[in-house]
Amino acid sequence: MIYLDTSDPAFFLRFQALLTARGQQGESVAAPVRDIIQDVRARGDAALCELTERFDRVTLTPQTLRLTQEEISESAAQVPPETRAALELAAARITAFHEAQMPRDLDMTDAEGIRLGMRWIALDSAGLYVPGGKAAYPSSVLMNALPARVAGVERLAMCVPTPGGELNPLVMAAAQLCGVTEIYRIGGAQAVAAMAYGTVTIAPVDRITGPGNAYVAEAKKQVYGHTGIDSIAGPSEIVVVADSANDPALVALDLLAQAEHDELAQAVLITDDAAFAERVVATVEETLAILSRREIARRSWEDYGAVVVVRDWGEASEIVNALAPEHLEVMLDDPRAFSAGVRHAGAIFMGRHCPEALGDYVGGPNHVLPTSRTARFSSGLSVFDFLKRTTTIETDAAGLLAIGPAGAELARAEGLEAHGLSLSERIRRLTEKGSE
């Protein structure tokens, strides 16, 4: 854990080190991920089976890569009623929030009588990555599949690793609830490669969405261009901005809730009170000892955790914007005033009673969010990731005569003769016809 104080003359340098520390994660996995993608492209299903044996300890054949409907149903049936009810509540809230996001088509006729439009069209297919290496993520099934369903995507293919061959019943129940039936028991970079390039068993998809560890995030980056992706949703992060009116134990839990995801996760506290910071750090240490995932959380906290003591909340918002965190909790009296100054964060949780974990499961907005400072230029998963736009222009002769000459002029200026003639020749014919 790194302790920073903005009044320290070396603050700027030490903060730069904090900003770049996690950037190196991607670099260290780039080469192995490239090899895995190449292998899947070259050898298809055979590579998938071998890589799954190596990384997930499951022996598969091309015939068993895809789960059967019986396997899905039998596993899902093991979910107890109270957990199913919680899943259904989460699904209803996520669906409602994403339905509210659906954009409207544009259809306008301008002053020249030219009709202009923009149509939103659902993707034909999407590949949903559901993480499953160190923990199972049924909530990520909902967060991926429900926006896709709301947007109207026809084909949903889902990949989820099943370490040791164990199916997670709640993951299966979530898939059933969302109507996802095409499920492959593969994970990591090999799953991303299979969904991007296709194999004999797995047809390629148009866009890959979903979160994952550093291998998954790097693989999505590498296949982008051939296939669409949502964003780089890698190892989890949180920044908690808290004053000393908070209970340090609750702040410590919120930090650890992200640290327990991955050794590469990052949890940062920003506060204006050094004594409060010390109490939070002490509570983090105590709480670590009793967590079941303490080894993962401890590594994350030791290697990437940070506490920043600021002189005022203006400094705090500058630091938040520089970190561009996946999640930001604002545990202050006036969280709205603080968050008005935040320009870069995947999701903001406002107030002392709004822990990030609420948004992981049942808040409604998506929990698949950009990490590693990519919130500077990208956003969390939404219906927009499953839609694309087509624009339309429709004009009659009068419209062409009104704006066409300016187009012909610009074409001439660009030296593109055929462009210019395509416009001017039509204009000439219409003008001649008009004067007859």
Ligand SMILES: NC(=O)c1ccc[n+]([C@@H]2O[C@H](COP(=O)([O-])OP(=O)(O)OC[C@H]3O[C@@H](n4cnc5c(N)ncnc54)[C@H](O)[C@@H]3O)[C@@H](O)[C@H]2O)c1
């Ligand atoms: N940003 C978000 O929106 C968001 C949401 C949920 C979860 N997450 C993150 O998802 C991640 C889940 O990670 P996970 O590991 O539990 O599951 P995962 O499914 O992302 O990764 C497991 C896969 O990683 C691959 N892998 C593991 N070690 C490897 C190695 N040495 N070489 C090559 N491939 C290897 C294997 O193929 C394995 O199947 C966590 O980092 C968590 O923080 C992020």
Ligand SMILES: N[C@H](CO)Cc1c[nH]c[nH+]1
């Ligand atoms: N916090 C994760 C996003 O970084 C999402 C998640 C799923 N389950 C629990 N948490």
Ligand SMILES: [Zn+2]
């Ligand atoms: Zn979480």
